[in-house]
Amino acid sequence: MAGNDDDLKLLGAWPSPYVMRPRIALNIKSLGYDFLEEQFGTKSELLLKSNPIYKKIPVLIHDGNPISESLIIVQYIDENWTSSGPSILPSHPYDRAIARFWANYIDDKWFPSLRGIAAAQGEDAKKAATETVIEGLVLLEDVFKNCSKGKKFFGGDKIGYLDIALGCFLGWLRVTEKLNSVNLLDESKTPGLYKWAEDFCADSAVKDVMPETDKLAQAAKVILAKIRAQAS
């Protein structure tokens, strides 16, 4: 049961970084929800009906009305429950525009570069892919300094939109580090983000939905094996 007046269902899967985004947003707003887990490789009737265009998780269903795409869902949660808990998007329109810009950058540029490490063939390619990810983090270190203004999070004292957009990938970042024996989030190169990652994962809205690295690494191996079996 949702535990509030609203009927909230979230279609998702625990290893998905995109699913973590609405889960953190719902936690920030103290909104209970039914978490309906999709199984890897299959799609439920409810998912196909709720997101017929992309057939992808996450989908939030609020009183029967489906909303798709993780960042759109996070904005919906923030805009629909303005008085339940702190704001997720910054209050000033310019800060909101900047947060939206970098959230898109993370999805369109940075996370694909992280996936590029696993896809790289050979040591030289892996090294180049690793450098690209680190360059992105160095760029985001600057963004963090500008947005946080000396506070703990991109959003200031509390987790906000950009914290959620980047933070949801921390589990996969650690798995990539572990499975490829590389160091990506380095305390000497990106000290601000290094500390931010610790604070983010320890936050009460995050800690119960952030997967353990070992468990996620195990899931990653299973998912990769299934993808390779389907491709062969």
Place this chain on the structure above:
Amino acid sequence: MAGNDDDLKLLGAWPSPYVMRPRIALNIKSLGYDFLEEQFGTKSELLLKSNPIYKKIPVLIHDGNPISESLIIVQYIDENWTSSGPSILPSHPYDRAIARFWANYIDDKWFPSLRGIAAAQGEDAKKAATETVIEGLVLLEDVFKNCSKGKKFFGGDKIGYLDIALGCFLGWLRVTEKLNSVNLLDESKTPGLYKWAEDFCADSAVKDVMPETDKLAQAAKVILAKIRAQAS
């Protein structure tokens, strides 16, 4: 001069559909701005400084602060000048989420399919690409019916976010029809959108920034020739 208290500069180019989006939004809010035209194939120092990540137009510079990405700029204009003219995004959070979803669909799926017609090699490929574009329009016809609820625009009585997101491509849709001798926006297949396109182009916020089809077709030929010369 901007003609208002704010210093507004828009870096753009008249044939760009993405640049048309903030221009329409600024017109809706009755905000004057300096239109600084970038030349095709070159990038001004101001553009490189204002959007160092993507180096792309449009960029809106408000009192010295740059904002990039057309849909983010439109939301910024709506959120920063709430009392200047009608709202661009719908008022209800769910309607906003739906508008954002379909705006992303138009950019990620539908417009690339329109570009696919020009790129198609041979009659069969062109026919298949044309069918894909029309299927997208049939889908958007349904979205139009749901959003407009019998009124003229996706946004109801007035042009809104989704009108801007799709409408900015009408010039290029007509150029694609003309240069490839195909019929895409068909009164029999998509009667709602057919009428909507007429109303959209006749609107006072749009008519002065929507390029004439012949002029745009001429520009398209020049742009394509330059791209081919660079590629060869």
